[in-house]
Amino acid sequence: MSLHSPHRAVIYFFCVIVLLLTSLQAQPARILRNINVGDDFPAFSVLDLEGKVIDSAGSKGKPMILLFVRPGQKESLHALDLVQEIHRNRSKDGLVVLALSSKPDSRAFLEKVRSERKLTFDLALDPDRKLYGDLGLVVSPTTLLVD
Numbered sequence: 001m002s003l004h005s006p007h008r009a010v011i012y013f014f015c016v017i018v019l020l021l022t023s024l025q026a027q028p029a030r031i032l033r034n035i036n037v038g039d040d041f042p043a044f045s046v047l048d049l050e051g052k053v054i055d056s057a058g059s060k061g062k063p064m065i066l067l068f069v070r071p072g073q074k075e076s077l078h079a080l081d082l083v084q085e086i087h088r089n090r091s092k093d094g095l096v097v098l099a100l101s102s103k104p105d106s107r108a109f110l111e112k113v114r115s116e117r118k119l120t121f122d123l124a125l126d127p128d129r130k131l132y133g134d135l136g137l138v139v140s141p142t143t144l145l146v147d
Contacts, residue, residue: 033136041146042134046100046124049111054098054124063147064096070140071101071109079141080113087121097121102129
């Protein structure tokens, strides 16, 4: 059985439509609405769990991982563990790591996680969601490498 030319055209047309729809769905969701890869990273200032100011100027010229987490979320716990491993292996190279949360109950969560997991990097609060807003963050956990 062979397909005649009109049948091939119809099949070809439907294959193209399926491929287009698939490629549109495969595009990753944008996790930051206000900044693109290659843009200058906005200056920021947040408070760590002890109330000390941490700002972007303090890490100027150093690579930095920013990890935005959400209390009680297993994906956030997993991300904290992974970033801890990276920090253990790369802090001697000048890598700065900062985990942040803006949820009202974040302090207790971050203190508990730091203690239980023996985290060696800074944990901070963004209660006014200033940095979240500047970036247009829409997903947690989100990990950003800032150079």
